[in-house]
Amino acid sequence: MALSDKQIRKMKAKRDKILDQAIILFSEHGYNDTTISKVAKASGVSFGSVFTYFENKEELFHHAVVERLKDLSPLLLDFNSNPEDPYKELESMIDKHIRLFANVGTYLRLVTQVIGQHQRFERQFKELDQFYRTFRYKIADLVAQGQSSGQLHREIDPITSSIAYTSFLMGIRLNLADQPEHDIWADFAPVAMQLFSPNIS
Amino acid sequence: MALSDKQIRKMKAKRDKILDQAIILFSEHGYNDTTISKVAKASGVSFGSVFTYFENKEELFHHAVVERLKDLSPLLLDFNSNPEDPYKELESMIDKHIRLFANVGTYLRLVTQVIGQHQRFERQFKELDQFYRTFRYKIADLVAQGQSSGQLHREIDPITSSIAYTSFLMGIRLNLADQPEHDIWADFAPVAMQLFSPNIS
DNA sequence: TGAAAATGATTGATCAATCAATCTTTAACA
DNA sequence: TGTTAAAGATTGATTGATCAATCATTTTCA
Numbered sequence: 001m002a003l004s005d006k007q008i009r010k011m012k013a014k015r016d017k018i019l020d021q022a023i024i025l026f027s028e029h030g031y032n033d034t035t036i037s038k039v040a041k042a043s044g045v046s047f048g049s050v051f052t053y054f055e056n057k058e059e060l061f062h063h064a065v066v067e068r069l070k071d072l073s074p075l076l077l078d079f080n081s082n083p084e085d086p087y088k089e090l091e092s093m094i095d096k097h098i099r100l101f102a103n104v105g106t107y108l109r110l111v112t113q114v115i116g117q118h119q120r121f122e123r124q125f126k127e128l129d130q131f132y133r134t135f136r137y138k139i140a141d142l143v144a145q146g147q148s149s150g151q152l153h154r155e156i157d158p159i160t161s162s163i164a165y166t167s168f169l170m171g172i173r174l175n176l177a178d179q180p181e182h183d184i185w186a187d188f189a190p191v192a193m194q195l196f197s198p199n200i201s
Numbered sequence: 202m203a204l205s206d207k208q209i210r211k212m213k214a215k216r217d218k219i220l221d222q223a224i225i226l227f228s229e230h231g232y233n234d235t236t237i238s239k240v241a242k243a244s245g246v247s248f249g250s251v252f253t254y255f256e257n258k259e260e261l262f263h264h265a266v267v268e269r270l271k272d273l274s275p276l277l278l279d280f281n282s283n284p285e286d287p288y289k290e291l292e293s294m295i296d297k298h299i300r301l302f303a304n305v306g307t308y309l310r311l312v313t314q315v316i317g318q319h320q321r322f323e324r325q326f327k328e329l330d331q332f333y334r335t336f337r338y339k340i341a342d343l344v345a346q347g348q349s350s351g352q353l354h355r356e357i358d359p360i361t362s363s364i365a366y367t368s369f370l371m372g373i374r375l376n377l378a379d380q381p382e383h384d385i386w387a388d389f390a391p392v393a394m395q396l397f398s399p400n401i402s
Numbered sequence: 403t404g405a406a407a408a409t410g411a412t413t414g415a416t417c418a419a420t421c422a423a424t425c426t427t428t429a430a431c432a
Numbered sequence: 433t434g435t436t437a438a439a440g441a442t443t444g445a446t447t448g449a450t451c452a453a454t455c456a457t458t459t460t461c462a
Binding site for chain 2: 028030045117120155160166167169172177187192195
């Protein structure tokens with residue numbers, strides 16, 4: 001007796017709700033202080049139901065980290081690493097990234113936990129690290145373009161610039177822990193640009 | 202029957218050992234996965250002894266965060282915010298900070314946890330935040346000096362610069378999680394300088 | 403000898419995971 | 433259309449493990 005489409009949709013919605021609340025709770029209270037019971041209560045589901053959607057707590061955590069990454073990665077990679085005007089493209093990239101980081105504070109707090117305790121969360125860390133490698137290199141490509149065109153100084157290695165920039169984004173996110181307001185975040189876009197040593201300003 | 206000096210020294214050493222191991226374990230495995238039993242084993246002390254030196258686990262964590270901060274804060278504030286040559290002073294400050302951050306990775310991982318979960322670790326966060334305010338403003342003072350002297354562009358607000366710089370330091374620390382090697386860290390000093398928009402380069 | 407530190411077994415609380423019982427949905431058939 | 437039975441989702445009480453904290457006993461030291 002297979003499930004109807006309606007039923008499947010209903011269950012998917014339930015799963016999503018559990019995962020959403022898990023992300024919030026894990027990010028605010030950490031792995032151990034987020035009990036299955038709290039996740040169940042927060043998502044309006046019985047204790048036992050959590051286990052019909054996720055094999056165990058570790059698996060729930062894993063999906064919390066990995067599934068949201070899948071949503072975010074195309075947004076983070078949404079820039080052209082071989083554009084006509086690298087400087088303009090960098091500016092537009094920074095603008096997008098800053099907006100994005102300002103809005104995904106909860107998830108990035110979770111990411112911070114995984115990075116900070118990568119021994120403990122080895123499996124999740126590997127997933128994040130793999131994406132980060134792609135991200136880093138794509139930015140470095142764009143920086144290299146900028147340097148070739150003479151719009152950026154050549155003194156700094158593109159990969160170093162790229163690591164500096166991504167570190168800066170994460171650092172700002174940590175720093176402005178509870179300020180999603182765009183006004184504050186927008187102030188940091190010109191500062192981020194400085195990291196790439198522009199020749200013109 | 203008062204304790205002898207020798208005895209007091211011995212006990213202080215024991216307390217230090219417990220605290221040192223607690224910092225390592227808390228930073229690598231987080232609060233809940235660091236059991237008192239593990240701390241006791243790691244520091245070569247009986248389970249019960251931990252409680253003669255620290256009232257409870259929460260207190261042990263608090264001291265792990267706060268006491269190390271007391272050691273580090275004078276080192277972080279060891280620069281002149283009203284020097285003859287602000288540019289040179291900034292360079293020297295950055296150099297010191299980079300060296301320091303490269304060497305206190307374990308403790309900074311702990312700091313990251315407290316910041317990332319400031320609701321959960323409210324008391325510890327307040328202590329860190331109070332120091333950070335001082336730190337931030339002292340850097341901003343130096344930047345303001347640099348702007349007045351014309352060595353730095355005026356386009357960016359000194360406090361914004363200061364937040365950007367401290368965010369950058371923490372971000373790099375997160376990023377290079379397990380690389381205390383100075384070579385890699387040293388590459389980031391010139392990038393950090395860029396955050397202050399120097400007029401000469 | 404007595405005062406204080408050290409020890410680890412015990413206790414009570416908490417939590418992940420299981421599982422038997424119940425409820426809901428679906429499809430076959432009259 | 434109404435009835436029924438099977439499939440599968442939902443539930444929360446129970447279980448077993450883990451851990452912080454206590455405390456009675458032992459050890460150390462002046």
